[in-house]
Amino acid sequence: MPDVKHFDPDAVLEQVEHLFWRRGAATTGIAEVVAATGLSRSSLYATYGGKQELYAKALRRYVERRSEPMFRALAADGRGLPAVAAFFDALIEARCTGEYAGWGCMAANAHAEPAGPQVRDLLGRHHGMLRAALRAALETAGDQLRPGLDLDATAESLTLLAYGVNVRSRAGADAAALRRGVTAALDALRPTAL
């Protein structure tokens, strides 16, 4: 009983993820998925279900395998503000140079198109985990931060900043400009130098 697949489902899903990430869900046809993966239509449908499910699975892979590892590293990094700065540096680097430049963040992109409950859950989870990671990083910042700062609200503002970076990077925003904006936001959190 060869109930083993003749291909690696996760490797294929990664190619699908790349396709939906770059092109979006609505404008990407199954024919393109077939061409990109080399699989046949029937194998795709049998393995992953229809297009909506396929997109949801690809987005899930993106969130779990790409976003959340970065969020976990940020939350575990105990350095405080330098950790936050490193996170944003890595984000801008990933968004503006290399293989995925100009693709933006797949989760941020997904906000623009009509989404089913699965996708909506993933977007809420993405936002919640980023916010929690930033909050955790800020908690370790101690006196790197100006006194009296509301950590919850600050984490929320940095989360929104990250979404802004993601969106604008898709329009080919200048990496240096993004870095300046992020640096300004982080510098404002520091105590006033005397």
Add this chain to the structure above:
Amino acid sequence: MPDVKHFDPDAVLEQVEHLFWRRGAATTGIAEVVAATGLSRSSLYATYGGKQELYAKALRRYVERRSEPMFRALAADGRGLPAVAAFFDALIEARCTGEYAGWGCMAANAHAEPAGPQVRDLLGRHHGMLRAALRAALETAGDQLRPGLDLDATAESLTLLAYGVNVRSRAGADAAALRRGVTAALDALRPTAL
């Protein structure tokens, strides 16, 4: 020679703008545009061109008639930080309550889909004008700001923040949370109270 149209082209374009704004370009069919406007296909094509041109015209209307008036008001308001706070309050109010709640910003949404040169120009213009307006407002803030602040970089960071608000509001983000995030970002710009 009745070269007058039997309808108001701008009123129709506003309905089209609403449709594309809410539903996105790729997922909206011409049939829906016909149903929403009451016009016939031939009138639409004769007046506005094909779907791409129609979308570009609708986005142009959005930028010129909705975004830029707010940007101009922000740039002309001489109050400094309160002007910026009022701008963000109005933004969140518009994004989370009333007729357009959950629609996000049409220009921010447009980042997610493949765009022709016209659309790309409009997105650059949108970002540039918002950034310039924030910069102008910050210039009038005087000692409401902590000393030594880089106004260019701060304007960029607030621009990114606004895009973040726009994106997240499309996923039904809580208005109060957005307000807290914005407030934290603005508070960080103020001089430290002693």
Add this chain to the structure above:
DNA sequence: CCTTTCCTGGAATGGTCATTCCAAGGTAGC
């Protein structure tokens, strides 16, 4: 080595897409 079982590939299908075309209708000038 043969049978059984499930996966695979390509063709087939009904629906929807953007776009075009043509006859009908209404208005301005004469």
Add this chain to the structure above:
DNA sequence: GCTACCTTGGAATGACCATTCCAGGAAAGG
């Protein structure tokens, strides 16, 4: 009131969409 012209509405068109189906094939158990 008549003619000429432009706009309109609805039907027609060809391409592409997501999805399904069926025959062929490869691998494991006996």
